[in-house]
Each structure stands twice: as C-alpha cells, then as structure tokens.
Amino acid sequence: MVRFNGIGWDATSCLLLLLYAHGSISKGFLQAEAYFLAAQKRMGMLLCRNGAIEAQCFFLAGVYLMATLRPVGAWRMFVQALACCQGFSTQSTNDSRYEDEWNTKQRIYWTCFKSELELRLELNLQKNVLDLSYPTFFPSPPDGLKTKDEAAWYFYLAEIALRRLENRILGYLYRPDTAISESTMVYAILDFEEQKDAWFRSLPEALALDVETPNTDQYEPFRFILRGHFLDCQETMYWHFLVEAIYGRVHASSDVFLRKGLKVCVDRIQQNQSGFYHRHHGTWLMLRSCTRSALVLLAAERCTNLVHLLPLGWEETIFDVAKMLKFWKDESSDL
Structure with missing residues (x-):
C-alpha cells in the first residue's frame, strides 16, 4: 500500500518515519532530517490522543532532537510524550492481554518521565527543587521474565532508584528559604553516601560497576549509563563544598568531600572519552557535564586552598575536553 499510496498520516506511520530518521543519522543528516520533518507533519493529529504509540512518537522525536543537539525542542517533545502517558487508562481487569498492555504503558511512562526530568534540570527550567516529585511506585516487571531480559530489567530499576536518590539529595541541599549548618550538611552527606554505597552493592553481577569487563560485553552499554548517573549523583552531593571552596569559604571538615568532588x-x-566523538541520545548532556567538570578543575587549579587536592592526570583531561568541544563546535551555537 505504501508503494502506491505513500506513507499514511496516522500514528503508526509517524512512528515508522521516526525510526527511519534514527536509522539514517549515521548515513547523513539531510536524509535523517527529511524523515523527521515528514514525521513532524503527522504529529498534529496525535496531540489529542493518549495511546502508547502516540507517546512513543513524541518520545522518539525528543530522542532524535537530543541526538542532533537541539535540547529545548527535545524537552518539548518529552513533555508532550509524558502528557500522553498521563491519559493512560488504569481501569482494572483480569484480562491478561490488558495486563501486558498496561505493563508496556508503565515502561513507556517511566522512560518519558526520566528523560523529561533529567533534561529539565539541565536546562534549568525548574526553579523550585521541591517540585522534583517522583512517583512512589516502581514499574511492574513483565510476566514470565526470561533470563536474557533480566539484566535489562534490573538496569531499568537501578536507573530509577539512582534518579530517586539524586532527587532526594537535591531536595535536601537546595531547599529554598532553609538554612543548613555546615555540620548538619556533613552528616546529611555521610548519610547520602551510605545510600549511594547501598545502591552500588545491590547491583546484580551482570551490572556490577566494580568488575572489569571487555567493551564487547553485551551489558557494557548498561554499565556505561549507570556509571554516568552514579557520577551525577556524586557530583550533586559534593557540589556545595566545591562552590564554597572556590569562593574561598573552606571548612575544616570538607577536605575529604572536596577531594572526592574533584575526583568525580x-x-x-x-x-x-569513548563516547566523545559519537552521536547518541546523551551527546549534548555529555558535552555539558564534561565541560562543567573541566571548568571546575581549572577553577580549583587557581585556588591555593584546592590545588593540592587535584587528582593526578587532571591536566590531560582538560585537553581532552577541549578536543571534544572542537569536534562538535559546528553542531551547536552554545559550544
């Protein structure tokens, strides 16, 4: 039918075009963009629907925009995907087919929720950290979970748990109109470190971050993402101490946290580094976070009270980030 009538104008056709766009990015931007623009023309009729395919369309559009370094547009798509998910029916039934459909919708919802929240925080679109509410439930695992799918499911749950921990840290450290003494904050960070370590120890063997595995291992992409989120969580914990020290407000009890923050x-x-020159969903976030880390290291080098805490090899990482930014400089105006 496509051969004779062309691609349709329904949600399934939109989803198909977005898949073509993703598959074409590595071959050429113009071809990928043509598929994306064709999909975009079909999104208007999806706005008033709450189906799983509609949510997937907006989510994949957001992923495409992230891969092409257009984060604000991507955030809008994630918001719309999440809006579709909010309309999912929760009517209870004993029909196993409905249960499978509901479990699928739960997973789509969580994926959209995490992507929207992470990007919103990085874009600084949210001024009040008390609004960082996160659903209290975890998504339900699919029935008859097979061994080959277990690692993927554990990764999914581990990522959600770590995101929750980082939100708790943000909510505690940056509550508006609340003064926290330095000693109280130190005790709080020690408690968060225990929670972080408990998360680390709870990872199954396939996702363990302290085990050396070859890059060809099938679960290495999962571990790579979890390591990144784990560093995000630690950065949030120690950020306050780094800022205070860079501005000359050093406290005797903070040296250990400063050392950890600089090591992060x-x-x-x-x-x-392995992803510096590859286009993917997290490229823009990687550029931001690595540049931020490099700038913190440069600031610390100029502070007499911090220079002795800098980890070995920090100078080389600065040059690595500079090369990365040079590689991507023509892709985005804010690089």
Missing part, C-alpha cells in the same frame, strides 16, 4: 570531575571526563 576527572572520572567523568575519563569515563566518557
């Missing part, structure tokens, strides 16, 4: 900066750059 180096670890982030070194860990992401």
Whole structure:
C-alpha cells in the first residue's frame, strides 16, 4: 500500500518515519532530517490522543532532537510524550492481554518521565527543587521474565532508584528559604553516601560497576549509563563544598568531600572519552557535564586552598575536553 499510496498520516506511520530518521543519522543528516520533518507533519493529529504509540512518537522525536543537539525542542517533545502517558487508562481487569498492555504503558511512562526530568534540570527550567516529585511506585516487571531480559530489567530499576536518590539529595541541599549548618550538611552527606554505597552493592553481577569487563560485553552499554548517573549523583552531593571552596569559604571538615568532588570531575571526563566523538541520545548532556567538570578543575587549579587536592592526570583531561568541544563546535551555537 505504501508503494502506491505513500506513507499514511496516522500514528503508526509517524512512528515508522521516526525510526527511519534514527536509522539514517549515521548515513547523513539531510536524509535523517527529511524523515523527521515528514514525521513532524503527522504529529498534529496525535496531540489529542493518549495511546502508547502516540507517546512513543513524541518520545522518539525528543530522542532524535537530543541526538542532533537541539535540547529545548527535545524537552518539548518529552513533555508532550509524558502528557500522553498521563491519559493512560488504569481501569482494572483480569484480562491478561490488558495486563501486558498496561505493563508496556508503565515502561513507556517511566522512560518519558526520566528523560523529561533529567533534561529539565539541565536546562534549568525548574526553579523550585521541591517540585522534583517522583512517583512512589516502581514499574511492574513483565510476566514470565526470561533470563536474557533480566539484566535489562534490573538496569531499568537501578536507573530509577539512582534518579530517586539524586532527587532526594537535591531536595535536601537546595531547599529554598532553609538554612543548613555546615555540620548538619556533613552528616546529611555521610548519610547520602551510605545510600549511594547501598545502591552500588545491590547491583546484580551482570551490572556490577566494580568488575572489569571487555567493551564487547553485551551489558557494557548498561554499565556505561549507570556509571554516568552514579557520577551525577556524586557530583550533586559534593557540589556545595566545591562552590564554597572556590569562593574561598573552606571548612575544616570538607577536605575529604572536596577531594572526592574533584575526583568525580576527572572520572567523568575519563569515563566518557569513548563516547566523545559519537552521536547518541546523551551527546549534548555529555558535552555539558564534561565541560562543567573541566571548568571546575581549572577553577580549583587557581585556588591555593584546592590545588593540592587535584587528582593526578587532571591536566590531560582538560585537553581532552577541549578536543571534544572542537569536534562538535559546528553542531551547536552554545559550544
């Protein structure tokens, strides 16, 4: 039918065009953009619907815009995808087919929710951290979970749990109109470190982050993403102490946190080097976070009270980030 009548104007056709766009990015931007623009023309009729396919269309459009370094447009798509998910029916039934459909919708919802929240925070679109509410439930695993799918499902749950922890840290440290003494904050960070370590220990063997595995391992992409989120969580914990020290307000009890915070900066750059020159969903976020880490290291080098805490090899990471930014400089005006 497509051969004779062309691609349709329904949600399924829109989804198909978005898949073509994603598959064409590596071959050429113009071809990928043509598919995306064709899909975009079909999105208007999806706005008033709440189906799973409609949510997937907006989500994949957001992923495409992230891969092409258009984060604000991507955020709008994630918001619309999440709006579709809010309309999912929760009517209870004993029909197993409905249960499978509902479990699928739950997974789509969580995927949209995480992507929208992470990008919203990075774009600084939210001024009140108390609005960082996160659903209290976890998505339900599919029935008859097979061994080959277990690692993917554990990754999904581990990512959600770590996101929740980071939100709790943000909510505690940056509550508006609330003064927190330095000693109270130190005790709070120690508690968050225990929670972080508990998360680390809870990972199944397939996703363990402290085990050396070859890059060809089938679960390495999962571990790569979890390592990145793990560093995000640590950066949030130690950020306050780094800012205070860079502005000359050093506290005797903060040296250990400062050392850890600076190490996170180096670890982030070194860990992401394998993805510096590859286009993917997280490219823009990687550029932002690695540049931020490099700038913190440069600021610390200019502070007499911090220079002795800099990890070995920090200078090399600065040059690595500079090369990365040079590679992507023509892709976005804010690089």
